Amino acid sequence: MAVRMGPMALAAALLLEVAVRCYRALLRRTVSRTGSRSPDDKRLGASMLAGITLILRSRYLLGLVVFMLLHTSADLFVL
Structure with missing residues (x-):
């Protein structure tokens, strides 16, 4: 099963990495505009x-x- 799932696991890991990088980029953009996290962040x-x-x-x-x-x-x- 590990042999069959290898390419799918690699694709899932790559998509997860892309999602984390997008999140970090959006967080940096938000923090740089406001100087800190949003005021709604409680x-x-x-x-x-x-x-x-x-x-x-x-x-x-x-x-x-x-x-x-x-x-x-x-x-x-x-x-």
């Missing part, structure tokens, strides 16, 4: 517990988390 808090409480308070975020957990667990059982 830090969540000091601990992981703050993130968990934010997820539990928001129905939207909780739905996203449940969807990701179901998707990941379904993927584990299919393979």
